[in-house]
Amino acid sequence: MTAKAQYAEWKHSCATQWPEKLSPIAKKRLLTDFYSTLGPNRLSSLVCAICSAAKLKVAMLTDPVDLHSYDISPLRREYPPTAPHPFPNIPFLRDIMLSPEGVVLISDSSVMIHICKDCHRSLQRKRLPNTAIANDLFFGPIPSQLADLTLIKEALIARRRAKSWIIHLRDDSSSSHTTGAAFSSVSPVSQRALKGHIIVFPATPEALAPFLPPPLEDVVGRSP
Numbered sequence: 001m002t003a004k005a006q007y008a009e010w011k012h013s014c015a016t017q018w019p020e021k022l023s024p025i026a027k028k029r030l031l032t033d034f035y036s037t038l039g040p041n042r043l044s045s046l047v048c049a050i051c052s053a054a055k056l057k058v059a060m061l062t063d064p065v066d067l068h069s070y071d072i073s074p075l076r077r078e079y080p081p082t083a084p085h086p087f088p089n090i091p092f093l094r095d096i097m098l099s100p101e102g103v104v105l106i107s108d109s110s111v112m113i114h115i116c117k118d119c120h121r122s123l124q125r126k127r128l129p130n131t132a133i134a135n136d137l138f139f140g141p142i143p144s145q146l147a148d149l150t151l152i153k154e155a156l157i158a159r160r161r162a163k164s165w166i167i168h169l170r171d172d173s174s175s176s177h178t179t180g181a182a183f184s185s186v187s188p189v190s191q192r193a194l195k196g197h198i199i200v201f202p203a204t205p206e207a208l209a210p211f212l213p214p215p216l217e218d219v220v221g222r223s224p
């Protein structure tokens with residue numbers, strides 16, 4: 001057999017054997033793994049009643065938990081007078097600060113809560129979770145005018161401005177093959193990291209208020 005014929009035979013065998021065909025069982029297993037990792041059950045989120053954060057289900061306890069299974073005294077806080085109480089008809093929740101979206105009311109004396117694993121660990125140790133809304137992080141209901149702002153609009157009216165030092169991590173393993181000179185490269189996909197403290201400065205957006213566009217109802221006018 002000539003070299004050319006040998007090469008053709010090798011090429012043909014490669015084309016018929018590669019890529020290897022997956023068995024239906026392997027295909028089914030891969031699809032099952034895919035859905036269990038990225039399916040709606042895995043990616044859907046719940047709101048934690050303690051910290052009010054919407055978190056993926058994997059970061060939450062599987063089932064709602066009876067609020068009375070914890071020592072709830074760390075959650076005792078007075079609601080600010082400007083915010084309507086979310087549970088006015090439940091006497092024992094009068095001074096317990098919870099996010100209504102994470103609460104499942106069973107009766108006037110029984111409440112189940114969705115809770116994230118971080119808050120669960122803290123409450124098990126009878127500590128107030130750092131991110132709990134009862135830890136002076138209760139902002140009350142968001143006004144409808146502010147609910148759907150874009151990032152730029154938020155930045156325009158923010159009363160505080162955060163400054164931080166963001167560094168672009170370099171890949172030191174890169175080197176120039178053409179010149180042989182070693183150098184650090186910064187690729188657009190290189191990771192970034194925060195360095196040092198974040199400093200929050202007061203801002204004065206009031207000066208901008210006269211220049212902002214008026215609300216839509218002011219533009220179209222009201223019917224008499």
Ligand SMILES: [Zn+2]
Nearest residue numbers: 048051116119
């Ligand atoms: Zn939480």
